[in-house]
Amino acid sequence: MRDKVVQVLEIKMIDKRVNNFEEALQGIADSSTVLLGGFGQAGSPVELIEALIDQGATNLTVVSNNAGEGEFGLAALMKAGRIRKVICSYPRSSGSFIFEELYESGKIELEIVPQGTLSERMRAAGAGIGGFFTPTSAGTLLSQDKEVRQIDGKDYVFEKPLKADVALIKAHTADRWGNLTYNKSARNFGPAMAMAADLTIAQVQEITNLGEIDPEHVVTPGIFVNRVLEVKLEN
Amino acid sequence: MPLNRNQIAWRIAQEIEDGNYVNLGIGMPELVANYIPENREIIFHSENGILGMGPQPEKSEEDGDLINAGKKPVTLLTGGSYFNHTDSFAMVRGGHIDLCVLGAFQISKNGDLANWATLDNSKPPGVGGAMDLAVGAKSIFVMTEHCTKDGTPKIMEECSYPLTGQGVVNTIFTDLAVIDITSEGLKVREKINEISFMELQNKTGAPLIESDIKELSPPVL
Numbered sequence: 332m333r334d335k336v337v338q339v340l341e342i343k344m345i346d347k348r349v350n351n352f353e354e355a356l357q358g359i360a361d362s363s364t365v366l367l368g369g370f371g372q373a374g375s376p377v378e379l380i381e382a383l384i385d386q387g388a389t390n391l392t393v394v395s396n397n398a399g400e401g402e403f404g405l406a407a408l409m410k411a412g413r414i415r416k417v418i419c420s421y422p423r424s425s426g427s428f429i430f431e432e433l434y435e436s437g438k439i440e441l442e443i444v445p446q447g448t449l450s451e452r453m454r455a456a457g458a459g460i461g462g463f464f465t466p467t468s469a470g471t472l473l474s475q476d477k478e479v480r481q482i483d484g485k486d487y488v489f490e491k492p493l494k495a496d497v498a499l500i501k502a503h504t505a506d507r508w509g510n511l512t513y514n515k516s517a518r519n520f521g522p523a524m525a526m527a528a529d530l531t532i533a534q535v536q537e538i539t540n541l542g543e544i545d546p547e548h549v550v551t552p553g554i555f556v557n558r559v560l561e562v563k564l565e566n
Numbered sequence: 567m568p569l570n571r572n573q574i575a576w577r578i579a580q581e582i583e584d585g586n587y588v589n590l591g592i593g594m595p596e597l598v599a600n601y602i603p604e605n606r607e608i609i610f611h612s613e614n615g616i617l618g619m620g621p622q623p624e625k626s627e628e629d630g631d632l633i634n635a636g637k638k639p640v641t642l643l644t645g646g647s648y649f650n651h652t653d654s655f656a657m658v659r660g661g662h663i664d665l666c667v668l669g670a671f672q673i674s675k676n677g678d679l680a681n682w683a684t685l686d687n688s689k690p691p692g693v694g695g696a697m698d699l700a701v702g703a704k705s706i707f708v709m710t711e712h713c714t715k716d717g718t719p720k721i722m723e724e725c726s727y728p729l730t731g732q733g734v735v736n737t738i739f740t741d742l743a744v745i746d747i748t749s750e751g752l753k754v755r756e757k758i759n760e761i762s763f764m765e766l767q768n769k770t771g772a773p774l775i776e777s778d779i780k781e782l783s784p785p786v787l
Contacts, residue, residue: 550650
């Protein structure tokens with residue numbers, strides 16, 4: 332027994348957990364396109380977005396269903412002057428006064444995309460699809476500069492994939508492989524955004540041990556996620 | 567008497583068939599959920615990722631992660647489900663939603679709908695899911711006052727506001743009448759007794775077809 336050489340193999344474990352906001356947001360560059368999860372406040376990664384103010388990246392193009400409300404989260408990032416352009420479906424929620432001020436004074440660019448198209452464009456980017464034809468917006472102002480094709484007698488508008496440098500999303504539970512589950516209607520854009528960005532960062536309520544999320548219940552498989560940060564929030 | 571909003575909602579609710587998957591637009595259409603006849607099981611879809619959406623909860627039961635498309639707190643009925651936006655809009659565009667009830671700024675005689683932007687460019691526009699719903703649901707009902715507050719008809723030859731969808735509306739439910747959009751034109755199916763067909767025509771910006779008009783008479787609500 333004593334003669335036997337015991338070879339200790341160092342197994343490099345996949346570990347997407349990060350310890351703090353600084354590690355979570357490391358490397359986000361100026362002029363990045365950043366996807367922000369959430370529909371209104373449900374699923375909005377408010378704490379990650381606010382940490383991005385300290386991180387310092389600026390001249391950002393932000394993709395988000397809404398344009399922020401109050402003076403927290405996305406609205407705070409806007410107020411800090413870090414956003415050049417917003418791509419969203421509905422910027423007019425009550426309480427979006429910071430966006431409205433910036434828009435009306437010409438300090439922020441706006442691109443309106445129908446909600447289903449917005450989500451599908453990100454899914455297409457994540458799925459390696461070069462674009463798709465949708466009936467949504469045919470014959471409206473929003474398809475004015477786009478290719479329209481008649482398929483089986485119906486007009487369809489060509490939409491391109493929407494790829495991003497970074498996605499900041501909020502989920503409920505993660506493990507060290509980056510598998511995610513969500514909570515109720517806070518799931519919304521999370522799964523599409525996670526797959527559409529080169530760097531996907533999720534803030535979660537809880538990180539559990541590998542194997543504790545039932546494989547049948549994983550909503551976003553860890554392959555689409557790069558970093559997970561536990562941010563415990565009071566309900 | 568012209569119908570109040572609850573009465574228009576009641577009238578629309580009578581039209582919804584048992585087993586339908588229904589999306590109610592933000593605002594006035596949400597009232598329709600209050601008047602579904604008791605013997606029908608209807609599944610409400612909310613485009614932010616809910617099927618089987620239930621009514622607003624008690625204040626103490628509100629959950630910020632469980633909201634409707636208007637961002638108001640809701641509940642989930644037994645059997646309900648959550649899903650992501652891409653799946654939700656696959657349901658919408660893929661023709662899986664039986665009926666969507668939407669509000670309107672204007673409707674044209676051939677069923678064009680304008681409900682997302684006016685000609686006022688000082689405010690930022692916002693479309694949300696309206697264009698997807700308009701083009702995707704199997705049936706589109708419009709719930710609206712017959713005329714604007716200053717008396718201008720909302721039903722017209724052609725919409726002057728930017729369109730949400732072309733030729734998408736099936737039936738218009740107003741405070742005065744129920745009007746089907748058909749290949750022959752705007753067919754009045756029901757109207758309130760207090761106005762004549764000619765008076766209704768005068769409040770409408772496109773020709774109406776008169777044929778076997780029934781009385782529109784909801785209960786007091």
